[in-house]
Amino acid sequence: MADKKHLYLVDGSAYIFRAYHRLPPLTDPEGTPVGAVYGYTTMLWKLAEDLDKAEGPTHLAVILDKSSHSFRNEIYDQYKANRPAPPEDLVPQFPLIRDATRAFSLPCIEEPDVEADDMIASYARAAQxxxxxxxxxxxxxxxxxxVGEKDGARIxxxxxxxxxxxxxxxxxxxxGVPPEKVGDVLALMGDSVDNIPGIFGVGPKTASKLIAEHGDLTAALDSAEDMKKSKLKERLLEHRADAELSRILVTLKEDCPLPVALEDMKxxxxxxxxxxxxxxxxxxxxLLRRLDAGAGSPGRPTELNPAKQENASAPANAEGSRQPLPEMPKVDRSAYECVQSIERLEHWIERARAARLVAIDTETSALDSMAADLVGISLALGPNDACYIPLAHGGTDMFAEKPDQVSLDAALSALRPLLASDAVIKVLHNGKYDLNVLSRYDVEVAPVEDTMVISFDLDAGRGLDGIGGGHGMDELAERHLGHTCIAFKEVCGTGKKAIPFGEVPLDKATEYAAEDADVTWRLYQHxxxxxxxxGGAAIYERxxxxxxxxxxxxxxxxxxVDRARLAKLSEEFATETGRLEKEIHALAGAEFTVGSPKQLGDVLFDTLGYKGGKKGKSGQYSTDQSVLERLSGEGxxxxxxxxxxxxxxKLKSTYTDALQDAINPKTGRVHTSYSLVGAQTGRLSSTDPNLQNIPIRTEIGRQIREAFVAEEGNVLLAADYSQIELRLAAHMADVGPxxxxxxNGEDIHARTxxxxxxxxxxxxxxxxKTINFAILYGISRWGLAGRLKVEPDEAQAMIDTYFQRFPGIQRYILETLERVRERGYSETLFGRKTWFPRISSKNQAERQGSERAAINAPIQGTSADIIKRAMVRMDEALVNAGxxxxxxxxxxxxxxxxxxPEGDVERASKVIEEVMAGAAGPAVSLDVPLGVEIGTGKSWGAAH
Structure with a gap:
């Protein structure tokens, strides 16, 4: 119906706290705090503009909480008892936020002893x-x-x-259940923020599974009697009354009196x-200038809003029309506090609880998170509002003078509840390093935001001024904040004079460490x-x-890893490389250093006279892999x-030698380090050791994998997506055959x-098989000719035939390149962006390299997204399956x-295959099945 009414109900209370945490402290001309008011006003403005550009509401109201008391407190006196009081500087802003709402001439609804959620529910049902x-x-x-639909009216x-x-x-x-069953799930899992008890130890996944299997809360609780003996059974039986109470607490009241008539919200x-x-x-x-300029009364025409008139100037979507955040104060390191007593630490902890968001950084004795000792922790609650908590300063010498500092055990005991609290967001930069360090001290940190990952999800491939760039804190501080951080070498020195961070004087340590937390907080706000x-929210959050x-x-x-096997392989590789050196010297007619590019180039192109040698700026011949492969093709x-x-x-130095050195003496295992921002398309990369470069299909690669072994009584299971990039190409390019x-489960290469x-x-x-994969990487006629060892014209004929048989692939390539040239980035099926600033470069090599990468990025990136989604779901799926x-x-x-364990292989294989095969959904529905191949064995090689 063209005249159908559409009511928007804005949860104003949520907006208030988001606005408060977005901005640094601000005051108005009278000295009243207004940071949250300003943020709330801009957010409400943007909401109305965005809605107007879309389908736009016919009616709208903002719902706020009037007080903290409701009927739920009469039922359960501990309801919301753990919530800290709002920050002191936020309290005087509440009435101003109501004034802001009314300044937009919008209804601002709040009722005593009625929660905003109940008022929203009542208005939603009345309108429906x-x-x-x-x-x-x-x-x-x-x-x-x-959420749902009734008689054609949708919520x-x-x-x-x-x-x-x-x-x-x-x-x-x-x-995992429809909306009408969400209350049952919430009743089982509880809510620590609102102090709804639920059933201790039952998390979201278990709760969802129980309700999905049994239909409702009562049936799920009744099922406990017939369960096998387990912790879950005990908890369901013991805490049934808590769950039933929680069901009442989470049920929304849908019949509250409506103080403003629906029609009055027009x-x-x-x-x-x-x-x-x-x-x-x-x-x-x-904002006043914006209003006077006509961009202002949000999304609704007025005499001051000519945005929809013919003579309107800049488009509303222009980058410059966004309302920037107010300037943050410059970094002032003298404002940081060195926390040296438990009383001051508890003060910071209470402030962090009230703020609901804290930036955290750790200082350690080494770069390896699985071996480093914790030296100190820094916290930040706002710009220049940061502290450093030294925990192990003064060196390791027992006779060294140690400064006053909180003991490690006392500090961590005080910090644990804060760091584990669901009510406080913890912001980290390269967070997994800090999570690993703190986990070794039995400290859990959640929920976590990671500014390094946010930067990657926004700017992968884009970097500074369109020329690429990383996502390290120092680099981002320069780029986004115009600030140069203290360099580590400035406080610890370099070379022989370098000292451990634990020996840095506390004044310098505080400036360096607290600055890291301060900068992390600022980067998060930005x-x-x-x-x-x-458009980066979905890929980041999901x-x-x-x-x-x-x-x-x-x-x-x-x-x-099997140290003895690695040592044996190292010996064998050393023997083999020695044999090869002798054969190379015999072919060259003289001895030389095979590992020297200069000496090798002179031998190949001067001594032996091979054609096509090219010298670089250094004056020596290039002998990279492509040159050697070309010469190999020529015989x-x-x-x-x-x-x-x-x-x-390379395999000897990178794996068989390095893996022995990488064994952690405490765990006896090798702990590779993964980077979530290392590969532009979104794939994980690994270092120390790099496991991505072990040859996949060679005998040597298999031998190295044989050295990765399971503990006694266990086996390794390898689950591999079968030809996932080809499957995704078939879906994304819509290639019917x-x-x-x-x-039909056919051999895809045979079909091709x-x-x-x-x-x-x-x-x-x-x-x-070669063509199938090469085409997806935008290979040229010369590249394909080199791989198939045919003439370029014959390779071009094969490419032409491929496109004739599968026209969807060619259409996909052309449309992808067109979109990337137009927008500057490619996009996966899940919305991950990869930027290609050189896609229109005048330099042919740069341009063609970007084009090849742009063709493959949506496919490889979607593949990466899928396996990441599987990883995120995997641990809970396994736990839920026992x-x-x-x-x-x-x-x-x-x-x-x-x-x-060997006895779990059959059940685990089913769960793992199910999670991996279904990882794309429900966000993306694929036209092709995702095949998963599973193997097991005592070693990775045997399982692969």
Missing amino acids: AQGWDVTIVSSDKDLMQL DMLDTMKSARIYIEEVEEKF LDGVPPGPLAQFLEKHGFTS LKRRLPDE VDRPLVPVVARMEQRGIE AEIADKVLEWRQLS LKDAFA ATEMFGEVTRDTRARA LDKVRMLLQVHDELVFEL
């Missing part, structure tokens, strides 16, 4: 009963109980933080006078607000943010030998050989490696 559509502007999980939600609509599908993805435009008067009174001059505006603790746990677990036997020598030498082949060559032989299948001894250890390319 009259046939109106309703959108609740909130991400509150309690309100998700209202949904709008999460402005993620720019995402929440309807039945999204609720089911989050809770949007009829924003009179400019009251709004201008409010903005002027509180010194919001930038970067997090960009996520919804720039994939990368929940992955941080998962990867940390994998690093902590590590994997056992140069010495090039084959050098390539083989290089591979063996390939989709059919995957759906049939399509291209008319027959399947060993040779045509091998060629088809497989808590199955541990995910490694992620390499398209493969996950687990360690588990």
